[in-house]
Structures are given as structure tokens and as C-alpha cells.
Amino acid sequence: MNSSANVLLFGIARDLTGQSSISVLLAPSACVSDLLTTVHEQYPALLGIRSLLVAVNGEYAEADQPLTHQDEIALIPPVSGG
Amino acid sequence: MNSSANVLLFGIARDLTGQSSISVLLAPSACVSDLLTTVHEQYPALLGIRSLLVAVNGEYAEADQPLTHQDEIALIPPVSGG
Amino acid sequence: MIALTSDPIDVTSALNYLQSSQAGAVDLFLGVVRDNTQSRSVDRLEYEAYDRMALSEMQKIVDSARQCWPLLGCVVIHRTGTLLIGETAVLIGVATAHRADAFEACRYIIDTIKQTVPIWKKEIFTDGEVWVNAHP
């Protein structure tokens, strides 16, 4: 059964969607790349960002990392600190 | 006719001679290397310094630079600022 | 010390924090807001951070610097919020026994911060705004 995950948005991702978090439907076995596919389907404006990484529980995540309900998920646009 | 030149001493050179300036007899045509020879004859303790350069009027001088009465002459032991 | 702050960065307290009787060298880098980017006139910057992850990524960078160089002290402070021209956006301070280590570690830390730490900078120009690095 699909369930929805809350995804945090920052910087340009927040500006393009007008939201600081979005709810994304995920299959139970979904991994990071599935999340990105779904996010881009729901919010095609995000395709305008040069690159998008995903952080899970405050750590950069690989494309094949599985996601669970308890995870804190965030989209990471290209960083520009300093 | 020989004349005497005043030579400023700093750091270990001042400590070894106990003087912050010394008077050195120089031939009229003396150059920097002549000065060093005479200084080492008059103050052999200065031979214990790893190296001695000479500054003339606040600039490092080459061995063959001629010296005049008006010059401000200083012995420069190995520097250790910073 | 690793911190995010919306208040102005206090250089004096950072230096005090770096005091060590064994330190012979302190290198302090300040990233400052300048008045132009590619000759476009900048009015101000807005910095936004994913706080928990920014702090943990900065901690990883400092840990990794400590493995490469013998650091006696290290401070990393990054501003968030609105910054005007001349304000300090980031301070990196490193204390070591010898100067080569201080320079190298400090540079490594700021270079790596710019690559991995989830902080985003929006440049607000007199005629528009842009999230830096965000566009293709």
C-alpha cells in the first residue's frame, strides 16, 4: 500500500514550489531514486534546478537507499554556502 | 687615509659585543666585504654567528658595494621575525 | 566550535576560543558579502540552511581536517538570514603549532564547506534575485 512521505524543501526548491515541505506518495519499497522520480512528476518546476540530491535523516543518501516512514527526507539543491 | 665608520648591531651581534654600535676603521675604497673582514678581526666573537649580512642605508648590500662616510651601516644576523 | 547564527559573527570571541599555549599560528578566514557578482550590483544576500544537516556536515569536515592536520583549535561559524555588503557570512579559524598546517587546514575547511554543507545563498540584486549555483 502506498503512503505519503513528508519532504523538506530549501532554497530554490522552496521558491519554485512555494512550499517548505511537500507530501509525496511512495510505494512501500521505494528508494531515493523513486522519490526523485515522483517528486519531478508532481512538481515539474523542480526539473529547472541544476541538480537535486536527497538527504535522509540529515545525511546525503545514495540513489538506491530504501526509504521508511520514520525517515526525515529533504531535497538538497546545489549548495552555495560560504 | 683610513677613517672610522659607525656600524649598528642588533640581536646576537649586539649581545656578543655588548654594544649596539661599533666603530670600524675603513680604507677610503673599502667595500662591504672589507668591512666584514675588519669587523671579524676586531670582534672575533662575531664569527660565532651563523651568517652576517650587511645593510647600507636600510638596504641589503652586496659584498662588492663600496662604502662611504655618509652611509648608515648595519650588521644583519640571521633574521627570525614572525 | 561549530555554529550557525543569525547574529553578526564575533571575531574576537572566535579568537579567544582558539587561544592555546601550544599554538604558534592562527589562520582566520572570513567570507564577506561583496557588492558585485559578475559585475551585477548586489544589494544583499539571503542565507538559508538545513540546520541539523549543515551542523553535522560542518562537523564532518572539521573531523576530517583534524585527521589530516594537528589542530589545536578550530572554529567554524556560518551566518544565516539577511546579510548586507561588508558583513561576514562565514568564519573559519584554525590554531596549530606551525603555520603551514593552519593555512592548509583553513583552506581545506572553507573549500569543502562550499561543496557539501546544505546552505543556500540568494543574491538580491538591484534588478532581480538568483539562488547561486541553482540553475543549469
Place this chain on the structure above:
Amino acid sequence: MIALTSDPIDVTSALNYLQSSQAGAVDLFLGVVRDNTQSRSVDRLEYEAYDRMALSEMQKIVDSARQCWPLLGCVVIHRTGTLLIGETAVLIGVATAHRADAFEACRYIIDTIKQTVPIWKKEIFTDGEVWVNAHP
């Protein structure tokens, strides 16, 4: 700004001096008195300078750095007299548009100061004293 001083070096005024609306990077190096040299315990240092020549040699170094890197501001301040552990003996501050230039120029300046500027340091240990670099 290039200076010799027997008073403690004021980092805040050096930073104020480096303020420039075009500066994106400031690198500040502090050479600090540490409590040991080759594991001998240091009590204090005495710095002595040939003032006029020290100032002109520091000026030459800064001029040469300005030819190699686009410096927006540069400060070099060296202490003289008696310094205790933890005190700053030398401050080098460089402001540039981009950080690589600031790091490189700052390091060049301190490295070259140690080679050419007529300033001498005597280390006073708990059990003796020595002019640094002076002996064969």
C-alpha cells in the same frame, strides 16, 4: 598599513582597516608565542627590530604581493619588545575579491617576512636563552 609596535596588536582595528565593499575574502594570519620550542619550555620572547629597514622590507614584500595578487587591502603589523605566551607577534591581513588570492598572498607575506625582514627573536627559557637561527 605596515607597522611595528611595542603595544599589543589590535585585531579588530586591523579588520576594520581591511573593510572594502569589493572584498569577498579576508585571510588573517596571527603568529603567536607558544610555550615550547623543540620541547624546551619557553618563558617569554624578546623581539628586536632594525626599525627603518624592517618597515621598508615589509613594504617591499607587500608591494611584491600586490604585483602577484589583486589585493583590495593589506595589513602587516609586527610586535617588538617582550612578549608572553599567547601574545600575537605578527598579524598579516589580506582582503581580496576571491579566497584563493587571499590565502596565497597571506602565506607569501608571512613566509617572506621570516626570510628577509630584519627582526630578531630571543627565546627566553626557564633555563637559558637563545637568539633564534643565530647559531651554526
